[in-house]
Amino acid sequence: MSKLLVFGHQNPDTDTIASAIALTYLLNELSIAAEAVALGKPNAETKYVLDYFRVDQPRIIETASNETDAVVLVDHNEKQQSVSDINEVSIKGVVDHHRIANFETSDPLYYRAEPVGCTATILLKLFKEYEVTIPNHIAGLMLSAIVSDTLLLKSPTCTSEDVRAAEELADIVGVSLDEYGLEMLKAGTDITSKTPEEILNDDAKTFPMGSETVRIGQVNVVDIEDILVQKKDILETMRQETRENDYDLYVLLVTDIIESNSVAIVDGPAYRQFEIAFEKPLQLNTVDLEGVVSRKKQVVPPLNNAFKREN
Template sequence: MKHILGHKNPDTDTVCSAIGYHEFLKLKNVESKAFTLGELNNETKFVLDYFGISAPDQVQELPQNSEIILVDHNEDSQSIDNLDDLEIVEIIDHHKVKIQTDKPIKIHVEPLGSSCSIVAKKYFAKGFHISREIAGLMLAGIISDTLYFRSPTTTEKDKELAMELNKIVGIEDLEEFSIQMFDAKSNVSELTTEELVKLDYKVFDFGGEGYGIGVMETTNKEFGLERKAEILKVLAKIKKTDKLKGVFFSVIDIFKKESYTICSSEEEEKLFIKMFDAENRDQILFVDNIVSRKKEIIPVFEKTLNK
């Protein structure tokens, strides 16, 4: 049995691509099961509810030598805790490739806007039947990761696939549906500040040191920024406990395409201001026109710190 795993701090694309790929493998008579590595965010819950699909089981670790398929990630730091004991047999992803494997494996990495786009492409290429529910999940994954085609990670292919999928799903006003998704995601009132910071949080290795970067994509930036004082404390704490070189949290206004970043210490603030020419508004670092961690934030960190 192949275990399909998305990344930690799961988002809609990671969960929906895992479910979508599980259904795809079923059609190929390959036995598999989708799992998540953590609690679902409110956007993903909204999407699963909307299409009446139950959430995959959550796992922390898997038994030694289990066969796993990684979707939507390929870095150790973002994967299951006991990754080293497991056998990666396949990767489906749309991020930069970082992983090393000891055997040849199946890898499908493509610079598309979402992992759901890659999975949807596979269905269409095989001419497989897609149920309305599964088409809906993949459509939602594309909308979520591309911020309804606003993110610079969006490609023409993503738009094409979304339109193809929506022929099956039949949502009349797709933009309205996307706003419902983003509003669900923006509802963070029940989260502690640490949960908020870790909602969409990944650890990266730059120049041999660990950096934590969380983002909050929102339709109401105040839901994040009003907690500045607490966020500052939480970031400093995470930096210390997880032995990181720096921790950053960016609140991203989806509609205005603006970002507001809070840092774990003054040193990281200086670094961030230098890297992005950010405007320091009382420990909130403002940068216009940045929405994508993958395409606009990470590459700048890499260029500066990977020496």
């Protein structure tokens, strides 16, 4: 078998990059040849993390089958979120914390999925199970992944396991969880130099819901007004991408990491399904979502239910 390529989803976030690097380290320690790669450029938050712990960015690939016949997926399993030629390679393993959808393989594989807030929380268990010591820089990446995915343990996706894992990893690294975590999150909120396209797609995923296609992006900020002043340009970009990709609904979740609230900017021909899902009318394509911070747990499920009722 050729060298395993280990990667997360498109538009990679901190958990995707950190978990790919951490799992690759574990595999190599177990004498399994593997390389962490990425399906896009790291965002500002992830760059901060990599620089802080002096870890090189994984190289970016567009296809996998031209260099390997075997891959391992982290932080995703849905094929529309994966590498473009995923059907041309053999998936040997998955480590994930999301729903399982649109996924099947022709051969048996290692599959580890748990209902926790972050893939890195599962990886900490794997290091312990295989009795592999976690070096400082890998512990730092895993800690950062948990902070990112759980918004410093404030997200409803956060479990007691995530809290324990974050505290343990912070002890290994020798940092204050709260102080490091807040600085890390703030590093990812600077949108002054970002284009509307980057704001929409830096952390965006596409979901099939019934017969419809839904695109949901999320951006973390310390002041929601920084995004709302660009709403006109963002909506224009949304509409262009909707035409090009046949999206039925496009949502940008703008999340205040300090107040733990969000505002959604919504467009697309199926916008009424969003109103049905959240039982709130849109006002000029915008609606307040108090207490909503998690795309996975607080946005995707109600939208799924709304589209199921329609069908």
